[in-house]
Amino acid sequence: RFNEERIVWIGGLRRDTEVRAVYDIFKRYGTIDNILIDSATTAAWIFYASSRDAREAVRCMDRREFQRYTIAVAFSQWKPTKTPKFLELTDKDRRRRRHSTSSSEERSRGRKKKARKRFFVIIRWLFI
Numbered sequence: 343r344f345n346e347e348r349i350v351w352i353g354g355l356r357r358d359t360e361v362r363a364v365y366d367i368f369k370r371y372g373t374i375d376n377i378l379i380d381s382a383t384t385a386a387w388i389f390y391a392s393s394r395d396a397r398e399a400v401r402c403m404d405r406r407e408f409q410r411y412t413i414a415v416a417f418s419q420w421k422p423t424k425t426p427k428f429l430e431l432t433d434k435d436r437r438r439r440r441h442s443t444s445s446s447e448e449r450s451r452g453r454k455k456k457a458r459k460r461f462f463v464i465i466r467w468l469f470i
Contacts, residue, residue, distance in 0.1 A: 346418065346421060347393035347396055347397070347417055348375075348389060348390045348391070348392065348393050348395075348396050349387055349388070349389055349390075349396070349417070349418040349421060350368075350387065350388045350390065350396050350399050350400055350415060350416070350417060350418065351385065351386075351387055351415070351416050351417065351418040351419070352364070352385060352386040352387070352388065352403075352413055352414070352415050353384070353385050353413065353414040353415075353416075354384060354411055354412060354413045354414050355379070355384045355385065355386055355408070355409075355411065355413060356384065356409050356410075356411055357381055357384055358381075359379060359381075359384075359386070359409060360379075360429075361377050361379055361429050361430065361431050361432075361435055362435045363409065364377055364379065364386055364388070365377055365431055365435055365436065367403075367408060368388055368399055368403070371390075371395050371396075371398045371399040371402065371403075372390050372391060372392060372394070372395020372396070372398065372399070373390065373391035373392070373395065374388055374389065374390060374391070374431070375389040375390065375391055376388075376389040376430065376431050377389070377430065377431040378422050378428045378429070378430055378431075379428065379429040379430075380422070380428055381429065387418055387422050396417065399415065400415050400416060400417060403415040404416065
C-alpha cells in the first residue's frame with residue numbers, strides 16, 4: 343500500500359470541474375503543491391506541502407457538498423501518474439483573481455451615479 347499522507351484523494355466530482363475551483367476551496371487548509379484532476383473518473387488528487395495540511399483537509403471536507411455534489415475526501419491509496427487525461431494546476435490558476443480588480447473608489451463612484459438618477463426621478467414626479 344502507498345503511504346504518503348500529503349496526497350489527498352477527492353471522489354465524486356463533476357466531470358466539468360476545473361482545477362481552479364478545487365484550488366479555491368482546498369487552499370484554505372494549507373499550501374498546495376499540485377492538483378491533478380482525472381475527468382474520466384471524476385476524481386482528483388491534491389498534493390499538499392505538509393501532511394498536517396492534508397489531514398485538516400480530509401477532516402473538514404469529507405462528505406461535504408461541492409458544486410452540488412457530495413464529495414468524498416480521503417488520503418490517497420496510490421500515487422497517480424501524470425497522463426494526458428489529467429488536468430493540472432498551473433501558476434496562472436494560482437494568480438488569477440476571481441473578482442474584478444476595481445478599487446473601492448471606482449465602486450463608490452458607481453453608487454453615487456445611481457443615487458443621482460433616483461433623485462432626478464423623484465424631482466421629476468414632483469413637477470407633474
